[in-house]
Amino acid sequence: MRAVVARRLDGPEAVELIETGVPEPAAGQVRIKVAAAAVNPVDLAVSNGMLVEFGLTAPRPQFGLGWDVAGTVDATGPGTQLQEGERVIGVADLLAQTLKTHAEYVVLNADAVARAPRTVELDHAATLGLNGLTALQAVKALAGQTVLVTGAAGGVGGYAVELAKHFGKTVIASAAASDEDLVRRLGADHFVDRNEDLAAAVRRYAPAGVDAVVDAAVVGIAAQEAVRNGGHHIHPQGGTRPPHLRGITVEQLFVNANTEELNELVALVDANVISTRVAETYPLEDAATAYKRLAEGGVRGRLVLLP
CATH class of the missing domain: 3.90.180.10 (Medium-chain alcohol dehydrogenases, catalytic domain)
Incomplete structure (x- = not known):
């Protein structure tokens, strides 16, 4: 072969x-x-x-x-x-x-x-499989109601927006300005241009900071600055992860392939919940x-x- x-x-x-x-x-x-x-x-x-x-x-x-x-x-x-x-x-x-x-x-x-x-x-x-599982496991790990998703037009970020909305979260999505229509179609409640000061832009919608960030674009500290004290930062990549500043829990996520959650994703595709x-x-x-x-x-x- x-x-x-x-x-x-x-x-x-x-x-x-x-x-x-x-x-x-x-x-x-x-x-x-x-x-x-x-x-x-x-x-x-x-x-x-x-x-x-x-x-x-x-x-x-x-x-x-x-x-x-x-x-x-x-x-x-x-x-x-x-x-x-x-x-x-x-x-x-x-x-x-x-x-x-x-x-x-x-x-x-x-x-x-x-x-x-x-x-x-x-x-x-x-x-x-890979992007959907990463996003699903990230969103399931989150606590709180308001979520920032960076790289929201990408593979992991797009699924994270859709899944966070499915689980009842308020989603602030960051992506290129040209992707705003796409990201809003995926279900984002609010959109932030990735070229803005991320923390300042996010606080237009979450004055105290978001409860959590799924940092699909691996922005790092700039994404963490948009999170409230004691919040949650999901870092879905290898290498050095950001520090635990202001009591924020930083979780480095490595995908876990398993049939149960793949079945969950398949059902959501067939139900037209995720695309x-x-x-x-x-x-x-x-x-x-x-x-x-x-x-x-x-x-x-x-x-x-x-x-």
């Missing part, structure tokens, strides 16, 4: 398409014939060596690329509930795998897989082009590889 990997770890130029054997599922695993696989910022972080630099994984000769997948179950190991031929989504959240979802086939633990939404095509379903967004699709052999496009920035929705 064909698979996309990184060996040199020097950014999009490190992305290679190789020929390799089709992996076999062990007990508790399923093999998925990949129909679509989103490209996420974490894939760039793997390809440029940032995750090694952060100490999140050890160096190795080859890193598999791709976290999100949508496709059909092709084979199962003993002890799994899914059946061959079922449409599924999954998340490959293990960092140190030599083969991952940017491939024609991928093997995942069954507890990181769920049946795909019925109401969207598989290219759209492939954008749900999937595909920016562009690329054939698998053009993976390096997709990585370069993501590195340029300004993508709204996800770039998706089609084997």
Whole structure:
């Protein structure tokens, strides 16, 4: 089969398409014939060596690329509930795998897989898992009523806006001025231009500061300054997290792939509560082009590889 990997770890130029054997599922695993696989910022972080630099994984000769997948179950190991031929989504959240979802086939633990939404095509379903789980786990961790979401037009931020509204929060969203209409359609109660002084702008709507921030854009201290004393700061990325200033709890969130919450997201897609967004699709052999496009920035929705 064909698979996309990184060996040199020097950014999009490190992305290679190789020929390799089709992996076999062990007990508790399923093999998925990949129909679509989103490209996420974490894939760039793997390809440029940032995750090694952060100490999140050890160096190795080859890193598999791709976290999100949508496709059909092709084979199962003993002890799994899914059946061959079922449409599924999954998340490959293990960092140190030599083969991952940017491939024609991928093997995942069954507890990181769920049946795909019925109401969207598989290219759209492939954008749900990683970003949706990150946003869902962030929003579930929050206390309080008012929430600031930075990067609200992005993959994680967009889902965080929709999910926070679903859970009854008042949402102040920060993004580029050109994204205001999009962010308001996602459900934001208030919009703040990311080029403004964030804390001052947020206090127009929450004079004492927001109860919490989901810092999807990883703004850091500038986002934390918009949070009230004793509030909550979700930092959804590796590397150094902001300090606990003014009694604010800073939680560094690493996604946990699990069937239960994937099922929750799928139900919300099928109920039209949250939306999937595909920016562009690329054939698998053009993976390096997709990585370069993501590195340029300004993508709204996800770039998706089609084997």
